[in-house]
Amino acid sequence: MIFTGFHPNIYKKDALTSLSFLFLPWKWPYLRKGKNILEVESWLQNYFNAKFVITFDSGRTALQKAIEAVGIKSEDEVLVQAYTCLVVSNAINWAGGKPIYVDVDDNFNMEVEDLKKKITTKSKILIIQHTFGKAANLNKLLQIAKENNLIVIEDCAHSLGTKYNDKLTGTFGDIGMFSFGSDKIISSSRGGALITNNEKLAEKILLLNKKLALSTIRTTLQNLFNFPVFYIGKMMYDIVLGKIFLAIAQKIGLTSKIIYKKEKSCVKLKFYPAKYPNSLAKILLNQLDKLDEMNKHRQEIAHIYDKLLDSNKMQKPSVSDDNIFLRYTILVENPEELIKMAKKHKIILGNWYDSVIAPKDKDINMSKTGYINGSCPNAEKLAKLTVNLPTNKNITYNQAKKIAELINVNL
Ligand SMILES: Cc1ncc(COP(=O)(O)O)c(C=O)c1O
Incomplete structure (x- = not known):
């Protein structure tokens, strides 16, 4: 089975690190506290040449x-893309801000002209998202932020690793x-x-972080269990056993979820906001070592898709060096059909973002998100056409060719 999501970055070393924290009693005192957190922060500090990093x-x-x-004072507006x-x-609402949604361009990033239209005297913060690993139009967006005294959060x-004008996004x-x-x-x-x-x-930020509770033991253990459970479950997915194994692990609460039902109704959960657990920081350190290699692989896979995909019933993203392609997103008339077809060939394609405020789910209360229907027409249009192809480290060049050929034949 080829996966787009489903914990695509797990290495054997990560599964072993997590098992060591789960089953070696002398490591238990370091599940949540320890030096790995500082090591992650100092790694990122070096990487970004940033003065402060807080996890x-x-x-x-x-x-x-x-x-x-x-x-944020009440009614202060936070501009964010749909x-x-x-x-x-949720993060904007729970911080006390009022989200104002800005439309996107065809690169899935914030559209400059719509931003200008949405700025009011109450605008305070501009969130610039670099969707799927492609840098937004920073030159123009930052200029507008400056002219309007907006604080910018990227x-x-x-x-992580995307560059714009030779400088890392986030800086x-x-x-x-x-x-x-x-x-x-x-x-x-x-x-x-x-x-x-x-x-x-x-x-x-440091003060706010200091006041946070430690991540709960239950949550920390669930996140650790994700590594061995998904590592094994995905290996057995083809023979159905893996699917059952993953479903049982989820049902009995052994593993965590990406988004919980309560969050979909914009209701806060008890286990976060919280601090970063030391055991997860150890796993991140394993992966930080591979960051450049993983991103290079993503770009190579994107180049294969770019070269081979040739159906005129699809729109491809532009391939450029300022895109590290977390996912390679195409636009097609009927994404659900394409996803269904690929599944028959043991390929699970991605659906980020199938709604302006994703995921598309009956539990999501759109009115609580503050999104006004029709306010971002291009985002609404793109969400209806979106399918993402996998670029993660597990996708071989041959698999990427197979995916491209399958799409060419079936569209
Ligand atoms: C654009 C964007 N920003 C922020 C987040 C939040 O990240 P996390 O899942 O670590 O809370 C997500 C999660 O998917 C995201 O897609």
């Missing part, structure tokens, strides 16, 4: 705390936010970080 239990917590650190994830809108959940705004969630560039199942060079903001 959190997730990207959504990091984003919420970034907004809180900026300081064609984003529900947890982003949402780099998809773009352009006042704050850069990163995610180490299961389907991201690198993963420790859950995790996130903020980077900044602004001392005042850093002071506030």
Whole structure:
């Protein structure tokens, strides 16, 4: 089976690290606290040449705390693109801000002209998302932010390692936010970080971080269990056993979920916001070593798709060096049909983002997200056409060719 999501970044070493934390009693005191957290922070500090790096239990917590650190009065507006994830809108709402959704361009990033239209006297923060690993139009967006005194938070959940004008994304705004969630560039199942060079903001972020509870033991264990469970489950997926194994692990609460039902109704969960657990930081350190290699692989796979996909019933993304292709996203008339067809050939394609505030799910209360229907027409249009192809480390060049050929023949 070929997977797009489903913990695509797990290495054997990660599964072994997680088993060591789960089953070696002398490691239990270090499940949640320990030196690995500082090591991750100092690794990122070097990588970005940033003055301050502060980790959190997730990207959504990091984003919420970034907004809180900026300081929001009620009705202050936070400009954010539509064609984003529900947890982003929750983070804005829970930090006390009012999300104002801006339309996207055909690169799935914020559209400059619509941003200009949506700015009001209450606008305070601009969140710039670099969707699927492609840098947004930073030159123009930053210029507008400057003219309107907006604090800029870059949402780099998809773009760890992406460069724009030879400089890493995350280093352009006042704050850069990163995610180490299961389907991201690198993963420790859950995790996130903020980077900044602004001392005042850093002071506030550090204070907010200090006040956070440790991640619960249950949540930490669930995230650790994800590694061996998905490692084994995916190996046996072809013979159905893996699917059953993964379903049982989820049912009995052994593993964690990416988004919980309550979050979909915009209801807060008890186990976060929280601090980043030391054991997950250890797994992240394994993956940080492979960051460049994994991103290079993603770009090579994207080049194969770009070269081989030739159906005129599809729109391809532009391939450029400022895109590390967390996923390779195409637009087709009937994405669900294509996804169904690929599944018959043992390929699970991705559906990020199949809704302006994703995922598309009956449990999501759109009115609570603050999205007004029709306010971002291009995002609405793209969400109806979106399919993502996998680029992760497990996809071989031959598999990428097979996926491209299958799509060419079946579209
Ligand atoms: C664009 C974007 N920003 C932020 C997040 C939040 O990251 P996390 O899952 O680590 O909370 C996500 C999650 O998918 C995302 O897609």
